[in-house]
Amino acid sequence: MIKEVCVENFTKVPELISKGADRMELCDNLAVGGTTVSHGIAAVTIDYCHRHNIKVMTMVRPRGGNYIYRNEEIDVMKQDIIHLKQLGTDGIVLGCLNEANWIDEKAMSSLLELTEGLEVTFHMAFDEIAPENQFKAIDWLVKHKVDRILTHGGSLDTRIEDNLVRLKEYINYAADRIIILPGGGVTEENLNYLSNSINISEVHGTKIVG
Template sequence: MKLKFIEPLVSNYPALTKSITQQTVRATIADNLTDGGTTPSKGMIAESTVYAHDHQLSLTIMIRPRGGDSVYSDPELKIMEADALDAQQLGADGIIVSALTADGQVDTEAMANLIAAAGGMSVTFGTAVDELNDAQLADNLKWLADNGVEKVLTKPASQPDLARLSKLNNIVGAAGMQLIVWTSSDTQPDQLNEQLGLNYFLQPQK
C-alpha cells in the first residue's frame, strides 16, 4: 500500500478549522457539496485563505456556477472568469475548474480564458473529466497539461469502474499531471490505494 494523502473538502469556515491535522498540506473549499460543489462566497474565500496561510496550508477554490453538466453558456463562463480572478486577488493558491463542449470535449477556448484568469494559481481540471469522450481522452488531457493544468479531479461512483480509473490515472500521469480522487466513502481511499496505487484523495468534511 502506497502512502496516501487526504485533502479536506469543506463548505463552511468551522468545518475548515476542524478538519486541519498535522498531515494536512492543502484544503479545498466549495459551496453546495451535495450538488458536486459550486463557487463559495468572496467572504468565505477571503477568511479561509487567511486561516489556511496562517496554518502553512495552501487553499484551493472550486469555481463552478451551478450543479449539473459542465457545458456552460457564455454568461456562465464570464461569471467563472470573474470568480477565478476574485480568488486570485484574495490570495488563494489554486482553483478547480472545468468546461466542456456539447460533444464531450474540453472547451479549449473557455479553459484558456479560465487559466488566464487564474493568474498563476495552480489549476485543477474538475470532475468534468468523468464526462469526457473516452475516444479523445488522451488528447484532451494532453491539451490541459500543455496549457498549464497541474491536476485532474475525478469523482468515481461508490463502486468505481477500476479499468477506466486505472486508464485515467495512467494518462494523467503520462501527461505529467496528478490525479486526485473525490472519495465517496471513508473506505474508498484504502481500497483504491491498495488496488490501483492511487494516493491523493479529496474528502468532504462536515
C-alpha cells in the first residue's frame, strides 16, 4: 500500500517520511484544494525526498476555484510543468475541465505533451465530471497515458466511507489500466477499513501517517 501524503510546504516532510509516508504530493493552499507551490518549496522538498528515496508528485494549478482555465492560465501551467520538470519532480498532478464539466481535451492534451517522462495524476476535478460521463473520462485518461485518478468517489461534503460503492465501480471499470487513488478523508484511523473494503494499492491524504 503506497501512502501518498499531501503537504503544503517542507516543514513536516522529514517527520512524515520517518512515520511511513511513501510518496509526497506537494501543493500549496490546501484550503482551496491545492495550488502550485513556490520554486523554493519545490526545490528543497524534491531534493530532500530524493535523498530519502521518496517520490514527489507536484500540483500544477494556477488558482483555487473551478477547473475551467483561460488560455493565459494554461500557459502558466505549461511554464510550471517545464519548471518543475527541471527541478526533478517525479510527477505532475493536474486537471482541466470545460464549461460542460467534461475534460478540456485541448488544454489537457497540450499540457500532457510536456509531461513526457513524468507520472501524471488527474486530480479531483474528476469528481466534478457528471457521473454518467465518468467512465468515459476514465477511458480518455487511459488513452492519453495518465497514470492515476485522484478521487473522493463523490462530493467532498460526503464521507469517503460512504462512497465505497462508487469507488469500487471506478476500480472495476479501470481494470488495472489506470490507478484509482482514493483521497479526501482518508486517515490513519479508517485506512484499514478502506483497504479491506475495496481493492486499492495507493491512498492519498494529509492524515494517513502518524
